[in-house]
Every structure is written in C-alpha cells, then in structure tokens.
Amino acid sequence: MGRRKLCGIAAAGGMFLLTGCSGIFGDGTAEPIQSMKIGICTYDQFDTFIGTLVEEFKEEARQKEQETGVTITVEVVGAGGKQNIQNDQVESLINNGCDILLVNQVDRTDTTMVIDKAKNADIPVIFFNRELVREDLERWEKLYYVGVKTLESGVMQGEIVVDLCSGEQGIAPYDKNGDGRLQYVMLEGEAGHQDALIRTEYAVNTITNAGIRLTKLDNEIANWSRAQAQTKMNQWLEEFGDRIELVLANNDDMALGAIDAWKESGKPYMPVVVGVDGTEAALDAMREGTLAGTVVNDTEGQARGMMELAYSLYFQTPLPDDIELEEDTYIRLPHTVVTAEMLQDLE
Structure with missing residues (x-):
C-alpha cells in the first residue's frame, strides 16, 4: 500500500x-x-x-x-x-x-x-x-x-502537422516557396515552464522524425497571451512576410494571436497554425478555417x-x-x- x-x-x-x-x-x-x-x-x-x-x-x-x-x-x-x-x-x-x-x-x-x-x-x-x-x-x-500527460500535447501537435502533409502531395500545398521545407515560427508559453519546454521540443521532433524537413525562422516567448502573440507575429510579418509557412503555438490563445495579426495584415495566404488546449475560441477558429488544429486539454x-x-x-x-x-x-x-x-x- x-x-x-x-x-x-x-x-x-x-x-x-x-x-x-x-x-x-x-x-x-x-x-x-x-x-x-x-x-x-x-x-x-x-x-x-x-x-x-x-x-x-x-x-x-x-x-x-x-x-x-x-x-x-x-x-x-x-x-x-x-x-x-x-x-x-x-x-x-x-x-x-x-x-x-x-x-x-x-x-x-x-x-x-x-x-x-x-x-x-x-x-x-x-x-x-x-x-x-x-x-x-x-x-x-x-x-x-x-x-x-504533458509529453502527449507536444507529440500530438506535431502529429497534426504530419497528418496534414500525409496526402499524395506531401508538404507541397503548404510549401509556398517550393524549397522542400516548411519555414516555421514558434510561439512559446513561458520561460522555464515545463509544458512550454516539452511542447516546443516534442512538436518539432515529431514533425522531423516523420521525415518532414523544417527551417526555423524564429521563436519567441509570448507568455500564453493572445495579445503578446499578436505583437510577436506582427514583428515576424514585417521581417519574414510570406516566408512563414507554419506557426506552432504552445497554446490556443497564442495561436489565435498569430491569426489576429495575419488577418490585420491583409495577406491573402494564411500559414498552417496549430495550438493546444481546445478552447471554445479555438474551435470557432477551426470552424472558420483559420486554425488547422489543436490538442484538447481536458x-x-x-x-x-x-x-x-x-x-x-x-x-x-x-x-x-x-x-x-x-x-x-x-x-x-x-x-x-x-x-x-x-x-x-x-x-
């Protein structure tokens, strides 16, 4: 006992x-x-x-x-x-x-x-x-x-991307510059937070272990905040523009902040955006087609x-x-x- x-x-x-x-x-x-x-x-x-x-x-x-x-x-x-x-x-x-x-x-x-x-x-x-x-x-x-089970969320987030790229065309629909790689940015939740560290590591590892080649453009701490993520994404849009093909966010609020910035930019092409938590706002974003997927945190x-x-x-x-x-x-x-x-x- x-x-x-x-x-x-x-x-x-x-x-x-x-x-x-x-x-x-x-x-x-x-x-x-x-x-x-x-x-x-x-x-x-x-x-x-x-x-x-x-x-x-x-x-x-x-x-x-x-x-x-x-x-x-x-x-x-x-x-x-x-x-x-x-x-x-x-x-x-x-x-x-x-x-x-x-x-x-x-x-x-x-x-x-x-x-x-x-x-x-x-x-x-x-x-x-x-x-x-x-x-x-x-x-x-x-x-x-x-x-x-923290590790699951990172693995499953990566699996969402892998599944999107598992069709006959592979990554082609999302590889806008045709270089055979997905250029991505990472929105991290919080410095030193276990969930942020594990989600960041395992999402990327899951994607690359499936044979999908990635190129990281940048990663930033946004403290789980939609507003902070929007600010970070605005900066990336100024720097990288349409080179961004994938956005990985440690939670849904930050994923939605990235989407907010992209909407305001007026750019016609929306990258693949994936979050974690399964909030109602995230489900609404999936219904409108701006969020590719999320991992429900029960x-x-x-x-x-x-x-x-x-x-x-x-x-x-x-x-x-x-x-x-x-x-x-x-x-x-x-x-x-x-x-x-x-x-x-x-x-």
Whole structure:
C-alpha cells in the first residue's frame, strides 16, 4: 500500500466514518461534517484556459453538493503572475478557514513559501496545471498534482502537422516557396515552464522524425497571451512576410494571436497554425478555417479529478474507481487531437 493511499474506514452498513467532526450527537457518536471550504489560487485570473478550468471546477463542486448534501464553498483568487502575491493569497485563504488548497503555481521552481504555509497549517495542497518538480512534491505527504500527460500535447501537435502533409502531395500545398521545407515560427508559453519546454521540443521532433524537413525562422516567448502573440507575429510579418509557412503555438490563445495579426495584415495566404488546449475560441477558429488544429486539454476531466481528490482527502473516502492516483500523488488526464476536418465531420 502506498504511503498516501486514500481509504475510508468502513463502518456498519457500508458507511464511512469521517475523521473530522462538527459536533457530537446526544448519544456520544460523531456528527459528520456537513461542509468544506476550498481555496483556489491561480497564477493569472485572465488566462483563458485557467478561467475555463476554474469554471468547470465550480460546476463539479455544485454537482458534488447535490450528490452528497455537503455544502462546498469555493474561493478563487488570481496572482497576476506574481509569486509574492500568491504567497500572501495562500496565507489569506488559510486564515479564512479553507480546508483544502488548489494552487496553480506562478513559479513552479519557487514553492517553498506555499508549501511551508500549508504544512504549518496542516492543509493539503493540490497543485494543478503547472507541475512542480518531483523533489518539491516529495517534501510533504499532503502534496498532490492534477494535470495532463504533458509529453502527449507536444507529440500530438506535431502529429497534426504530419497528418496534414500525409496526402499524395506531401508538404507541397503548404510549401509556398517550393524549397522542400516548411519555414516555421514558434510561439512559446513561458520561460522555464515545463509544458512550454516539452511542447516546443516534442512538436518539432515529431514533425522531423516523420521525415518532414523544417527551417526555423524564429521563436519567441509570448507568455500564453493572445495579445503578446499578436505583437510577436506582427514583428515576424514585417521581417519574414510570406516566408512563414507554419506557426506552432504552445497554446490556443497564442495561436489565435498569430491569426489576429495575419488577418490585420491583409495577406491573402494564411500559414498552417496549430495550438493546444481546445478552447471554445479555438474551435470557432477551426470552424472558420483559420486554425488547422489543436490538442484538447481536458478541463472537465481535470476539474473532476481535482474535486474528487479534494473531497476524498477531506472526508477520507476512496476516490471513484475511474480516477487513478499514480504514485499516491498524481492524477493525469489524456489529451485529444481535434482538427478542422474532424470538427466538420462531428458537426
């Protein structure tokens, strides 16, 4: 059995005895807790994907309330990309009586303050979306992570491009200058962010390993931002113009920023643009034919995993059978590829 195996203590009639109590019945038996409070700290409240994930979590909390009769209060704060602000927010949520913390860490390499504050208050932390280094997650037994299988997103993004070029004409429809290569630019999410690093590396490797020759024109950090990506793309359009044949973006917002810039430029030829996340705005762009494809980052599945794990930790009940806690620490969800052609077939 793992050191943090979640288990319930079976009582008569198949019920679970909760270790925390809000009071005592007249006969001396424990009165089960009827409420829990969850604090959510996001790295940036204006991030499209994170905002969607938080809304999905709130819906999961509402459903859990209906299923169990337990009142679940959710308090959400955003740090605006500043780790020192997030540290203060964690302390505030602890002081406000939160029973479980869900933290979308600003700086995944600077976790000491968050972990120490939670540990001192004996409040479990579920980190999400931004995976900590293993050594930090091993610092205390009440630290967990919910996210996706990061490597998949980069591989699948590359596969979208490979599939586009797998027809009889190969890369010819996209190789506008006819040099037998695809000239590309890369919009990276954030310096040092694990997802950005892995998506960048594996997207390119997947394409080249399939025998498609690439020439990198440039790569830039755009911090997951549509506006920043649009600015970067405007600069590239000035420098490279129609030489750009492929745009790889670490997330959908940056892919959409590149599309925004191209639309404003008035250029007749749109390069192949591929994103990651599967946001509604990205699906709309695929419907209009400007985004070639995306890799769906399962917000619903992650939100459910976070809610079920939080509930299980607080009430010491088992996780549902279909949710696996890997190494007693990790819940990981798979990605799904969606292309414009697939979307048309579905609709």
